[in-house]
Amino acid sequence: MPKNSKRFNELLKKVDVNKIYSVDEAVSTVKALASAKFDETVEIALKLNVDPRHADQMVRGSVVLPAGTGKSVRVAVIAKDAKASEASEAGADIVGADDLIEEIQKGNINFDVLIATPNLMGLVGKVGRILGPKGVMPNPKTGTVTMDVAQAVKNAKGGQVNFRVDKQGNIHAGLGKASFSKEQLLDNLTTFIKTINKHKPATAKGRYVTHASLSLTMSPAVTLDNQEIIDLK
Numbered sequence: 001m002p003k004n005s006k007r008f009n010e011l012l013k014k015v016d017v018n019k020i021y022s023v024d025e026a027v028s029t030v031k032a033l034a035s036a037k038f039d040e041t042v043e044i045a046l047k048l049n050v051d052p053r054h055a056d057q058m059v060r061g062s063v064v065l066p067a068g069t070g071k072s073v074r075v076a077v078i079a080k081d082a083k084a085s086e087a088s089e090a091g092a093d094i095v096g097a098d099d100l101i102e103e104i105q106k107g108n109i110n111f112d113v114l115i116a117t118p119n120l121m122g123l124v125g126k127v128g129r130i131l132g133p134k135g136v137m138p139n140p141k142t143g144t145v146t147m148d149v150a151q152a153v154k155n156a157k158g159g160q161v162n163f164r165v166d167k168q169g170n171i172h173a174g175l176g177k178a179s180f181s182k183e184q185l186l187d188n189l190t191t192f193i194k195t196i197n198k199h200k201p202a203t204a205k206g207r208y209v210t211h212a213s214l215s216l217t218m219s220p221a222v223t224l225d226n227q228e229i230i231d232l233k
Contacts, residue, residue, distance in 0.1 A: 016222075
């Protein structure tokens with residue numbers, strides 16, 4: 001096992017690894033762990049009691065965080081005519097159709113989020129193999145395949161976070177920056193958890209959230225109170 005850095009060991013002294021933290025206390029504690037030379041991301045990790053191999057237990061969706069993510073997001077839109085104009089007016093960084101697909105085929109992916117109108121998904125399918133592994137394939141579940149391109153652009157720019165459970169039942173997400181106020185982080189965290197709870201599959205048995213933790217990019221994690229997480233509705 002790799003040895004922890006001196007800085008990480010110093011941070012460990014500020015965390016009680018055996019303690020279950022309330023959401024309020026966890027946010028205060030994690031904020032105090034900021035030590036890197038950049039503005040670290042506050043990250044949540046959840047372990048869900050679901051089996052994503054069954055389609056009806058796949059937990060996937062998106063949520064717009066009220067205080068944003070603190071990241072500038074480059075948004076590309078595949079649309080034509082009036083929808084292309086709407087996307088540009090809403091603040092999309094790149095708008096195109098066949099020309100944008102050609103750029104993607106060349107490996108030029110200069111965006112973080114890709115939105116497409118449903119009628120052009122056949123076009124997008126040509127580059128699915130490139131977009132899929134990079135996690136930027138448009139999908140109706142995350143609101144990125146839509147005729148309302150203006151709203152989708154605003155959501156992406158305004159703090160939308162997409163989530164998807166992995167094969168082991170884990171979900172990871174960034175909930176803002178260490179520089180955010182405690183209130184902003186609490187707002188984002190509770191909004192995110194409430195959304196995850198709303199996505200609980202009807203077929204999921206037993207306790208839905210089995211483990212939850214909060215950390216910074218470069219910090220140890222603190223364990224959250226599962227029951228408090230499950231009760232956020």
